[in-house]
Amino acid sequence: MSLAANDTSLPNDLAPFWMPFTANRQFKSNPRLFVEAEGMHYTTSDGRKVLDGTAGLWCCNAGHRRRPIIEAVQKQVETLDFAPTFQAGHPLSFEFASRLTQMAEGYDQVFFTNSGSEAVDTALKIALAYQRAIGQGTRTRLIGRERGYHGVGFGGISVGGIVANRKQFGTLLNGVDHLPHTHDIAHNAYTKGQPEWGVHLADELERIVALHDASTIAAVIVEPVAGSTGVLIPPQGYLKRLREICDKHGILLIFDEVITGFGRLGASFAHDYFGVKPDLYTTAKGITNAVVPMGAVFCRPGIYDAFMDAPENSIELFHGYTYSGHPLACAAGLATMDLYKDEGLFERAADLAPYWQDAIHSLKGEPHVIDIRNLGMVGAIEMEPIPGKPTARAFDAFLKAYEAGLLTRTTGDIIALSPPLIIEKPQIDFIVDTVRDVLKTVH
Ligand SMILES: Cc1ncc(COP(=O)(O)O)c(C=O)c1O
Numbered sequence: 263m264s265l266a267a268n269d270t271s272l273p274n275d276l277a278p279f280w281m282p283f284t285a286n287r288q289f290k291s292n293p294r295l296f297v298e299a300e301g302m303h304y305t306t307s308d309g310r311k312v313l314d315g316t317a318g319l320w321c322c323n324a325g326h327r328r329r330p331i332i333e334a335v336q337k338q339v340e341t342l343d344f345a346p347t348f349q350a351g352h353p354l355s356f357e358f359a360s361r362l363t364q365m366a367e368g369y370d371q372v373f374f375t376n377s378g379s380e381a382v383d384t385a386l387k388i389a390l391a392y393q394r395a396i397g398q399g400t401r402t403r404l405i406g407r408e409r410g411y412h413g414v415g416f417g418g419i420s421v422g423g424i425v426a427n428r429k430q431f432g433t434l435l436n437g438v439d440h441l442p443h444t445h446d447i448a449h450n451a452y453t454k455g456q457p458e459w460g461v462h463l464a465d466e467l468e469r470i471v472a473l474h475d476a477s478t479i480a481a482v483i484v485e486p487v488a489g490s491t492g493v494l495i496p497p498q499g500y501l502k503r504l505r506e507i508c509d510k511h512g513i514l515l516i517f518d519e520v521i522t523g524f525g526r527l528g529a530s531f532a533h534d535y536f537g538v539k540p541d542l543y544t545t546a547k548g549i550t551n552a553v554v555p556m557g558a559v560f561c562r563p564g565i566y567d568a569f570m571d572a573p574e575n576s577i578e579l580f581h582g583y584t585y586s587g588h589p590l591a592c593a594a595g596l597a598t599m600d601l602y603k604d605e606g607l608f609e610r611a612a613d614l615a616p617y618w619q620d621a622i623h624s625l626k627g628e629p630h631v632i633d634i635r636n637l638g639m640v641g642a643i644e645m646e647p648i649p650g651k652p653t654a655r656a657f658d659a660f661l662k663a664y665e666a667g668l669l670t671r672t673t674g675d676i677i678a679l680s681p682p683l684i685i686e687k688p689q690i691d692f693i694v695d696t697v698r699d700v701l702k703t704v705h
Contacts, residue, residue, distance in 0.1 A: 272307055285657075294664060299326035302682055302689055304669065312664065315693050316671045317682045320489060320521040321547035324601050325682040331553050331597040338593035347374075347587045355587030358595050362549075362558060365530055365599065368539055369560040374587040378520035378546035379413025381557035382483070385542045386417045387581055388559060389481035389514045395568040398512065401480040402437055405470060405513075409443035411490035412483060412518050421483050424491055439470050441484070445494045447644070451633045452626055453495070454619050460497030467507045476511035481542075483516040486532035490521075492676035493635050493642030501538040508541075517543040520557070524548030525602060525683050527638030528612030535638070541565065551598040556591035607683040611639045617687055621694045622679065628701040630655060641679040643697065648705060659697075659704045668696040 276290040296312070298305040302325055304312045317323055324331075338354070345352040359372045373388065375381045386404055393401040406412065406421030413419075419428050420435035423443065428434060442463055450457035471479060486501060488494040508515040522532035523545035529535040533543060542565065546557035569578040585591070602608060615638050622641040623634050633644040648655050656672035663670045663677075671678045679693060 301325045313668050315669050315679050315681050317680050318552050320680045321552035323525050323548040323683050324551045325684040331594050334593045334597035335590050338589050342589050354589050354592035358592040366560050370563045371561045371566040373559040375557035376555050376585050377557050379415045379418050381544035381546050381559050382412040383415040383417040385516050385544050385559045393480045400477050403479045404438050405482040407441040407484050409491040441466050447633050456498045461499040464500045464503035471511050479513050481514040481516050485518045487522050492673045493678050495635050495637045501536050505538050514541040519543045520546045525608035525611050528615050550594040554591040554594040611683045621690050643677045645675045647675045659700050662700045666696050
């Protein structure tokens with residue numbers, strides 16, 4: 263399909279780009295293109311402003327086109343464009359790792375990747391290799407959770423629990439089992455913050471351990487707040503209970519903090535917010551405010567050390583990416599951490615969270631709504647599906663919101679919202695008013 267032939271800012275052929283996680287034919291018949299961004303807004307190719315209700319894809323926590331990050335990347339690319347980090351290095355990767363570990367109390371090392379998916383596969387591999395390094399080599403099983411999203415690598419989709427993301431791709435990793443998800447509208451509909459009901463669902467881990475035997479299980483991985491599946495808030499006490507069961511059986515606990523890291527809940531990381539420390543956790547997205555792709559796995563003390571018994575000239579972990587610790591990503595990341603700190607954005611998110619909660623819960627009673635959930639600066643409105651047409655209503659809502667100047671994210675029949683942390687209260691009002699109008703007109 264061709265776009266306006268006389269507008270040179272637009273692509274003239276949409277076919278070659280096979281778009282990720284997109285209804286390609288629908289999109290290409292009526293494209294939604296962003297050509298600029300600033301602060302809280304995108305500008306579309308037809309010159310409209312669209313408020314970013316999703317921080318891009320949960321990643322632009324400090325908003326768009328922030329000067330300090332741009333300048334840091336520009337300066338870096340003029341100085342050192344690339345340097346390998348295999349058997350060589352460059353100062354910025356060490357500086358950024360130190361900055362991150364200072365921020366992450368109780369974690370001593372970070373392993374850099376280029377994305378959340380790679381961070382997940384890296385964390386799973388470190389967990390397996392660690393168990394082997396400490397003489398627990400029979401621990402090869404990985405436990406995920408139904409409805410979990412851990413990116414799109416084979417490790418991630420194996421421990422993940424979103425059926426559509428798994429069913430096209432064969433038998434995946436073997437030796438994986440899944441906890442039940444924690445979503446229960448009958449008990450928890452319209453809960454503000456963490457539901458009271460559901461801690462017992464963590465005890466399912468005991469059942470899985472009894473089935474397979476602890477000596478076969480390396481790690482459990484969960485999102486502290488499940489995002490991509492439609493925002494599932496952990497029941498009170500649930501994460502702590504998982505931690506206790508993992509400790510009891512020598513199982514590593516991994517949190518996937520790709521969306522919850524860097525301020526989304528009003529704390530540096532979700533594990534700070536919940537007061538439950540995993541052994542390893544993954545991050546990406548907000549680590550560079552999405553300006554340069556990057557991910558990182560954080561390791562608690564003792565994990566890296568367990569690999570350091572190997573002879574001194576040998577490589578301890580046969581894993582890494584060409585771009586692990588890329589200079590431009592590190593420059594962007596350092597500037598991003600400064601920005602978060604200088605503008606107090608995590609505290610700002612915590613301060614705004616009650617206003618956000620009241621605002622999105624004011625949508626209770628609007629047409630089709632069957633549940634509303636929130637935590638920190640995350641929110642979700644679940645709608646009743648159109649009978650026989652799951653997801654159709656949410657997609658219609660997405661398109662109508664976009665036309666009305668608001669970018670949302672939908673999954674299943676759920677509208678998910680996660681705005682940049684620089685959002686102002688009137689912009690929260692705009693989000694809620696727009697969603698309210700959309701709910702009244704949606705199919
Ligand atoms: C919890 C979680 N893990 C992993 C990923 C994958 O990250 P990426 O798309 O950068 O590979 C995502 C992406 O949304 C995510 O939400």
